[in-house]
Amino acid sequence: MTDNHWSTRAALELDVAAAFVYVEKPERAVRQGGRRLAFSSEVWWEPPDGVGYRRSVYSPESLPGDDFVPAG
Structure with missing residues (x-):
């Protein structure tokens, strides 16, 4: 999938x-x-390089789940 707006x-x-x-x-x-x-209604991913945001494949209901913790 190509990146778009x-x-x-x-x-x-x-x-x-x-x-x-x-x-x-x-x-x-x-x-x-x-x-x-x-x-x-949505989750956005901010990559560590700080170059913009990408729509995440995660749903709001799936976080924090087993792999994530609230940022402190």
């Missing part, structure tokens, strides 16, 4: 303060890094 953003046009923020657990086998910003 609906799946990637240079800047997030949402209120980040309104999101629940999660990071991967250190013991997770496959780590991508970055943060997951969970809003009421």
Whole structure:
């Protein structure tokens, strides 16, 4: 799938303060890094390189799950 306006953003046009923020657990086998910003209807991934945001495959209901913890 190619990146487009609906799946990637240079800047997030949402209120980040309104999101629940999660990071991967250190013991997770496959780590991508970055943060997951969970809003009421979608989750965005902020990669560790700080280059924009990508729509996450996770649903808000699936976080924190077994692999994530709230960012402190």
